[in-house]
Amino acid sequence: MRQLFRNIALIGIGLVAGIAATIQLSATAQQGTNTLPLDELRTLSNVFGQIKREYVEPIEDKQLLTDAVKGMVSSLDPHSAYLDKKDFSEMQEQTAGKFAGLGIEITSEDGLVKVLNPIEGSPAAKAGLQAGDLITRLDDKPVRGMSLDKAVRTMRGTPGTKITLTIFRKSEERTFPVTITRAEIKVQSIKAKIVDNNIAWVRITSFQERTIPDLAKKLAELANKDPKLKGLVLDLRNNGGGLLQGAVGVAAAFLPPGAVIVSTKGQAPDSKQVFNAVPAMYKLNESGDPLDEVPPLFKKIPMV
Incomplete structure (x- = not known):
């Protein structure tokens, strides 16, 4: 589908700050005092006590209560x-797009950890890890039966420390160890280039804190490289999500002023809000220097 960019704008994080909902536990407790499900809470208390008395191994109170809250919310x-x-x-x-680790995107497959993609220039990429590799051991610990969250925490760590991964590579039908030194990983959520026939390609892998200013910079670079651009491909395939304000800012860049981007609703009277695209210039928090508005070129070219 092709449509003209009539107006392109970027909105700052401050414009969508109000979208975050704050749960005030004290107020909730006061409002719901007369309707607390006492029988159900008594059941929870009884189960808690029975686990503490009769489970085969001691369990900390904090772990039990945290897991109960996680179950309730999930x-x-x-x-x-x-x-x-x-x-x-x-x-x-x-x-934030920055952490200390190996630099690989992973998922679970058949009880093991599967490498989806080594981040370009990361320690994992330099060590030769490939998409599709299966991680079977982390140092001396088998991965099978380990949760993905635990695997992530095990592979992350202090920059300069090492970890040995045991890799099974399906394409070569072999298993081998790889020792990798952890480092600070910076993930760029925006990738862009000029493709054939004066068409620009912009890939957004996730919505991070810097997605909005990074998008503005990439669009400016594309406009400078090829002033005769005819179209833009906005690639959101396999986008992992992220911050709502980042997604709203990207949408605002390609929608006409006044277009509804997102609305919120809930039980609280002030939870019903509508956020519209507005013309704005984004300012970098670090330096305070204003970024130029999205190049006028992108107001005229069609989106593919």
């Missing part, structure tokens, strides 16, 4: 999750 819908302090810190690393 049952709401596939997109709801409870993050403890450590999980939240790891999420912040991912959305």
